[in-house]
Amino acid sequence: MSELSLRGVFAPTLTPVRADLSIDLPAYIEFCKRLLEGGCHGLVLFGTNSEATSFAATERMAAVDAVIEAGIPASKLVVGTGAASIFEAADLTRHAVQSGCRGALTLPPFYYPGVSEEGLFRSFAAIFDRVNDERLRMYFYHIPQVSGIPLSPSLLTRLAQAYPGQAAGVKDSSGDENNLLGLHEVARNFPGFAVFCGTEALLLKNMQGGGGGCISGMANVLPHVIRDLYDNWQAADAEERQNRTNWVRDAILDSGYNMIASLKVIVADQTGRKGWSRVRPPLVDLTKAEQEQLLARLSPPVPA
């Protein structure tokens, strides 16, 4: 089996904001270090759980710069570079590549619904062509329940054929196991093409199918538990380790609160920094009562 372009447990890093809604860079850098020390192989800066698209392109690039300047190796960073505009996505992608980052996780343009496969192919192709840098490794981001724009196996096949090696993989955040299995079929045709799942709940199945790992929101609060599963996916008790990742996600889903706002509340609790519970609109912070209800549901509490 050839080596995959990327492997491991990655956190789509939550983005702390100040009261004025700007990114709290010191808290951000501290958190990035915490996640790497806690078990993550690397970080995805500006994924969906990072509220990526809620930040302007200029803010996103400045935050990547700040993280690298703080001493976090760019080789551990994948940057979410999706935007409604392919020119903006190309600017973000070029910046990530020129900063030495490991890869770009790229959404399709997400404003117009119902666009064709041809339109999506041209969109990603335009980003590749504008960046025009052989160091680029692009991971395509399938999260149709949020973006509204599914990426089909045939589109991914076409991209992998057109940009061999550089079309480096896919993140499947649909949560649909059958879709994930279909992506393994695509990957088998392209050496190095790495399939990541967006929920750690499918991590064991993804590893069994030859995938690269997970890029999971829950890795923001449970990096060590997910890393334990990743390291031991071939162990006899792997199912049990898989089940040990479940309780926080289940508690959030049972609460009915927004996943991103909930994860931030848990980080506020873990770090003792109350400001962590803030989100940028259009998301809404949990109220104090909601925060207490969420934390009370977590039994055992999430370890700090």
Place this chain on the structure above:
Amino acid sequence: MSELSLRGVFAPTLTPVRADLSIDLPAYIEFCKRLLEGGCHGLVLFGTNSEATSFAATERMAAVDAVIEAGIPASKLVVGTGAASIFEAADLTRHAVQSGCRGALTLPPFYYPGVSEEGLFRSFAAIFDRVNDERLRMYFYHIPQVSGIPLSPSLLTRLAQAYPGQAAGVKDSSGDENNLLGLHEVARNFPGFAVFCGTEALLLKNMQGGGGGCISGMANVLPHVIRDLYDNWQAADAEERQNRTNWVRDAILDSGYNMIASLKVIVADQTGRKGWSRVRPPLVDLTKAEQEQLLARLSPPVPA
């Protein structure tokens, strides 16, 4: 009846692109002049028909600058300033206000689906507060079939109460007559609050209900026909004038082709500039055969 903040027929101006997909500014400026001479009271630069969100914020601001520098009065311009990021939307809105433009047509943040009314209120409030300029007149953009994010009458009421005079109106592109009538109810409570329809097919009904006019994609190719209806909406034969606006839209809808790509083909035909038929991905140009089929359906042809 108090004077509305904005009245007239506005074209959400199509944006010509070169083969490298950058905005063709000379063609753009020429087209803006053509529309104003052709009957439009004003232009909405960077609405949905303009492929607004397909362009980076920097491109959008540079294009507004170029149009004003070419001598088109800023008082005739409303600028579409919506973005997935409220900070980016605020940057675009501030630029429009400081350029002397008449108003901003602003989408809600459109990446995350299912956000709450509170989250949308906070989003628009953050834009107002960051721009912090009493000259700002904001028109809220309801186009749920594209953005995925409806703006409810109760949200609009809350915004009009919080930003009196500055929350200046709404554009309803849903095409839903009942929704439009509901917005007239909202408008009655707020002097000057102007209701625009996004399809000229509802222009007569909108004027009868006290609305301000239309911001209609079809005004890119039929400004004089729509202006005629606007000028004569109280005439005995207004229904007949309304019907005279229909044939181009009907032909495009019957063709099944993308509306924006189709309008650009018609402008290419009107102006004799073939490059006009280009769109930026994720939209896809009509093929030559499709272009011919579309134009053949238009009987009579759209006058140049």
